[in-house]
Amino acid sequence: MPENVPRSGLYYWPINPRKARPDVRYLDPNYYLGVKRPDGSWLVPPGYWHTGVDLNGPGGGDTDCGQPVHAMTDGRVVIAGRFPVWGGMVVLWHPSAGVWTRYGHLRDILVRPGDVVTAGQQIGTIGRMATGGYCHLHFDVFVRVPPASEGGWLFFPRGGEEARQKVLAYCVDPETFLAKQAQAGRLKEPPL
Template sequence: MSKHVASGRRRAETTAAPVRPRAAAGTTGRRRAEPVRRPLGGSAQKFAITAAASGLVLTVALPTTAAAVDPLPAPEATAAPAPVSADPNATLEFDRAALTSKFDPDAKLQGLSVAGSDVIPAAAKGTLATPLDSELVQTSAFGYRVSPITGAAGELHTGQDFAAACGTEVSAAAAGKVKSAGWHAYGGGNRVVVDHGNGVETTYNHLSAISVSVGDEVQRGDLVGASGTTGASTGCHLHFEVLVNGTPVDPLGWL
């Protein structure tokens, strides 16, 4: 009986699987890690992975928004213009366009800011016309001088004297109304005063004749008289004055 038991033990030892020794670190309670399987993101991702693994080079063609431009057509050949011919005896004339000016000296005169006799010369310049048609020749200036009548020094010459033969036409320096026309008791002889408004007046002295009357409306350039040597005068000439609010100023600043 003991032999039978022993033989049975041998048979059991031959059929049992050998046991492998475990590592020194304990593995009690641990399970072998299983690989995580995650789904791929579609066929495109699968293709990208496959291409990367195989070393393929991918070329991506992007759509373009630029419109196709047709080449410009070549310009058509044109015939050269026919030469222009003219009669060699023809006369050519060229008319030059007339130049006009919108400057209105009378309007500028009325627009002056007059305060006493203080008027900016640049503002007054050109507002009055010359009282003689000929070129003005100054014989005695505005300001203090020795009197040619009495010889006294320090006399205020209240206007400009211009050379003019007796009988030379004298015209209004601007549009206005005749304020005075007659004899002047203080040396002016035959004298005309024209009121231009805005506190501005002009006077024409030593006239040999007067052509206007008090109250007449005159325009720039209208005849007011003729030059002479009446009153306190030493010879034929025109004594021309400009008064601003009654105060005489140099006429040259206004012509």
């Protein structure tokens, strides 16, 4: 498939940083211990490695439901749809950066597979997991495509050190990735 993707060299946080804060970080050890609902039942049982960063509004809870989600940089839509656990999800391929980004738990999806997107373009709105929980955006940066045997784009490994090593093989820390773009003067702030 021909790329035909713009190469602006610009990068954006998927949510305006003045309207979001990380609740859960890349390979967060507390997440590995599991996440409980207010009633004490498991939203995410223990043993899952967090592949990216969860961004939530500064007010916490559902204060960010419906907030815009933006493309990190220029790219092409690989996947856009609804999936078990994830709810709405979009995956973008960014040829100029050589990475893919995954945006999970979207309420609204504004793009379709094959669409070309520009850096900072709105691609959806913040929602929640298909299994409940508070509204937030799960954001990943992938350096390799997970194989079907690992769940493909639904990749979210459970287990010990071997599973953790899989995260390190396929994903990088989104905060570190975007910090490097900021150091190079390429990181911009999306609209409020």
